[in-house]
Amino acid sequence: MKGENQKILGEKRRKLILSWLKEETEPITGKELSERTNVSRQVIVQDISLLKATGEPILATARGYVYLQDNLQNNNVTRVIVVKHTAEQTADELYTLVDYGITVRNVMVEHPIYGDLTGSLMIKNRREVDSFIKELMNKRALLLSNLTEGVHLHTIEADQEEQLDEACEALRKLGILLED
Numbered sequence: 001m002k003g004e005n006q007k008i009l010g011e012k013r014r015k016l017i018l019s020w021l022k023e024e025t026e027p028i029t030g031k032e033l034s035e036r037t038n039v040s041r042q043v044i045v046q047d048i049s050l051l052k053a054t055g056e057p058i059l060a061t062a063r064g065y066v067y068l069q070d071n072l073q074n075n076n077v078t079r080v081i082v083v084k085h086t087a088e089q090t091a092d093e094l095y096t097l098v099d100y101g102i103t104v105r106n107v108m109v110e111h112p113i114y115g116d117l118t119g120s121l122m123i124k125n126r127r128e129v130d131s132f133i134k135e136l137m138n139k140r141a142l143l144l145s146n147l148t149e150g151v152h153l154h155t156i157e158a159d160q161e162e163q164l165d166e167a168c169e170a171l172r173k174l175g176i177l178l179e180d
Contacts, residue, residue, distance in 0.1 A: 017047055020036070063135075076157045078105070081177060085175075093176050098126060102156045103124040103158070107144050107153070
């Protein structure tokens with residue numbers, strides 16, 4: 001009986017988490033979800049994994065969880081770009097992109113053992129760039145591009161193709177964009 005009650009509570013909690021994620025336009029942290037539901041952060045991680053396994057488009061970013069349904073149904077244009085820069089140039093790269101109205105959806109590198117590794121970013125403005133950089137420094141975390149001598153890819157998104165073109169030209173001028 002106890003196991004059945006826990007299962008029902010877990011299902012109700014996951015429905016509640018899903019509804020919160022669908023309602024929010026900004027990421028919700030695991031800590032916040034944990035506090036709202038009065039369970040541990042690890043239970044939230046498991047709940048999110050179970051929701052993802054049912055096909056829910058939930059993205060874990062450095063700033064929290066995001067429900068992607070609206071983002072995937074928009075008419076925005078995307079492009080994958082290849083860049084190379086030092087860790088010190090990360091803010092310049094991201095500022096340049098967001099200043100053109102670009103959302104930086106992710107970062108990808110090719111690892112010799114694991115293959116493609118992707119980290120979700122969903123950075124769309126200077127405030128979020130600042131938060132990302134601050135989080136890197138506070139946690140003394142290394143960028144994924146450290147694994148590949150600075151070479152990495154981003155999926156970028158904008159309202160119009162011209163924004164992508166202009167942002168790429170700006171990265172080219174900074175010597176960050178890699179091309180043939």
